[in-house]
Amino acid sequence: MSAQMRDSSHRDRGGRLLTGEALYIYCVAIGDREEPLDLSGLDGAPIWALAHHGLLAIVQECEPKPFSSEDQTVLADSVLIHQNVIDLAWERYETVIPFSFDTIILHKDGKSSRQNLMEWLEKESADLMRKLNDLKNKAEYGIQVLWGPNVLLPSLMEQDAEIEPLEKEIRTKPPGTAYLLQKKLEELTRKRLETAADTYSKTFYNQIRNCVEKIRVEKVRKEPPPKQMILNVSCLQNRADLAALGEVLERIGQMPGFDVRFTGPWPPYSFV
Amino acid sequence: MEPTRHGRLALVDLLDRILDKGLILNADVLISLAGVPLVAVNLRAAIASVETMLEYGLMRDFIQLPSSRSQCNTVGCEGLRATMRGRWPDPTDT
Numbered sequence A: 001m002s003a004q005m006r007d008s009s010h011r012d013r014g015g016r017l018l019t020g021e022a023l024y025i026y027c028v029a030i031g032d033r034e035e036p037l038d039l040s041g042l043d044g045a046p047i048w049a050l051a052h053h054g055l056l057a058i059v060q061e062c063e064p065k066p067f068s069s070e071d072q073t074v075l076a077d078s079v080l081i082h083q084n085v086i087d088l089a090w091e092r093y094e095t096v097i098p099f100s101f102d103t104i105i106l107h108k109d110g111k112s113s114r115q116n117l118m119e120w121l122e123k124e125s126a127d128l129m130r131k132l133n134d135l136k137n138k139a140e141y142g143i144q145v146l147w148g149p150n151v152l153l154p155s156l157m158e159q160d161a162e163i164e165p166l167e168k169e170i171r172t173k174p175p176g177t178a179y180l181l182q183k184k185l186e187e188l189t190r191k192r193l194e195t196a197a198d199t200y201s202k203t204f205y206n207q208i209r210n211c212v213e214k215i216r217v218e219k220v221r222k223e224p225p226p227k228q229m230i231l232n233v234s235c236l237q238n239r240a241d242l243a244a245l246g247e248v249l250e251r252i253g254q255m256p257g258f259d260v261r262f263t264g265p266w267p268p269y270s271f272v
Numbered sequence B: 001m002e003p004t005r006h007g008r009l010a011l012v013d014l015l016d017r018i019l020d021k022g023l024i025l026n027a028d029v030l031i032s033l034a035g036v037p038l039v040a041v042n043l044r045a046a047i048a049s050v051e052t053m054l055e056y057g058l059m060r061d062f063i064q065l066p067s068s069r070s071q072c073n074t075v076g077c078e079g080l081r082a083t084m085r086g087r088w089p090d091p092t093d094t
Helices: A003-008 A072-093 A113-134 A149-157 A163-172 A175-209 A243-254 B007-020 B036-047 B051-055 B058-062 B075-087
Strands: A022-030 A035-040 A046-052 A055-062 A096-098 A138-147 A214-217 A228-238 A258-266
Touching (some): A035 A072, A055 A072, A096 A113, A138 A175, A149 A175
8 A cells, every 4th residue: 555545545633544444323313315424523534324224324434442532622522523413414314313422333253344233223123213203303401400508498497397496495505405406407407408309309390291292300410509409300302392391491490599401402312 | 491502511411411321232243331431420520620611602612503514524623622722621630
């Protein structure tokens, strides 16, 4: 192979020659036409839609190793590229089933990676078709509700049958006893907050659930104090039918001490 | 209230989905990804500490739905990476 030929072949950022031994798969869509997409993917590789029995696999060639990197800037870039490709496919083919980052198909036992991919598509085609048809016009949305307990504490404690008398006692008792009673008050307050958070969380969950087709509870994330996340959900909903959900979230956000985060539309990562 | 794809919070939401969810291809022709979850957690921690990135509006632009194909390229990512190199905080800094 001459130096000229080597230079014209596809290179990654590190200058290593890609052998195209493996296929990185971004998503699956419905379609018949095998075609290149007008877009570069990871390491600048061209993106292709490979066709098989009414399904398209959006792929690129890559080396048989993951793109995950300890270097967080590299990983952030890669994740954004991954989503860019899926976004374009989503726009072009209307409905997509997205793969997890770093889904790479190898050649193995004499079969090329393309062959392996096609075999997998064949095996799964009925299931994939059904899923893709179910997902038409729908998208995933992320919803998180946060609260600032300090804002809500006064109203919670006011006229609480146990807390008010306890506060009175603390004021009148000597320091030693007062300290112990203070600890008891803190514990009681903590319990009240926990119960309140739980009640609000369940109420909001039900209100949201009534406005969406599918809902999935996610783990709440740690937030910088004083705010706490009390609800984290993924929802699947028709993209044209968000008015009711928007209103519910608006109302929650307007309650003093509560914040709502509403992200999307995302491809249905949580519902495949 | 309208959903958004802009800003750091949306990026964290995206990362959660891309790195931890999506279709799993169960086949022995797949590369196993043992190291991914740990890297994902580290990345989220780093994202949480780069508020300054948002001042440049870079993050917002990248996860916007493309209105034209010309927006879908890696040139923007080159710019992001270049800026990050100068400003990405060392996770070991206090």
